[in-house]
Amino acid sequence: MxxxxxxxxxxxxxxxxxxxxxxxxxxxxxxxxxxxxxxxDVQLVGFGTFSVTERASREGRNPATGVTMTIPAKKVVKFKPSKTLSDAAVSVKKTNAAKSTMPKQTDKKK
Known part of the structure; x- marks a missing residue:
């Protein structure tokens, strides 16, 4: 959507x-x-919490050259869904998974 x-x-x-x-x-x-x-932070009860956290600097590699480099620290946005939202998403996935694993019935006309 x-x-x-x-x-x-x-x-x-x-x-x-x-x-x-x-x-x-x-x-x-x-x-x-x-x-x-x-x-x-922004907390929306029944939906989730938006927060900003600091990601530490770390060592990484340039994939093109293979050279080791330091990736600087930075702030990142995180979202933690509420239990209500998580449960709703899981129940939708289970419903869709159950529908897709059911064998298709075909009408064979003789």
């Missing part, structure tokens, strides 16, 4: 226009980005 599809789905469920929904979604994304840029 891309942003346009998400906006359409939210607008339909919330009985708002696409323009209103776009403004709300853009506002939400801006607030999350600004909060994380200031070093704070």
């Amino acid at each position: 891309n942003k346009a599809e998400l906006i359409e789905a939210i607008a339909t469920r919330s009985n708002t226009t696409k323009a209103q929904t776009t403004a709300m979604l853009n506002g939400l994304l801006e607030v999350i980005q600004e909060t994380m840029a200031s070093g704070n």
Whole structure:
């Protein structure tokens, strides 16, 4: 699902226009980005937590030349899904896996 599809789905469920929904979604994304840029986590109960952590510097290799180099430390964004979200995703995967492993029934006409 891309942003346009998400906006359409939210607008339909919330009985708002696409323009209103776009403004709300853009506002939400801006607030999350600004909060994380200031070093704070964003916790959405029932959905998950966005956080910024420091990744330590490490040694690596340039794949083209094979030369060893130091990869500098940097900040990275992490997302930890809530138990509710994880359970929902797992149940969907189990349902889809069960459907795909069932043998197909074919009607053979004689």
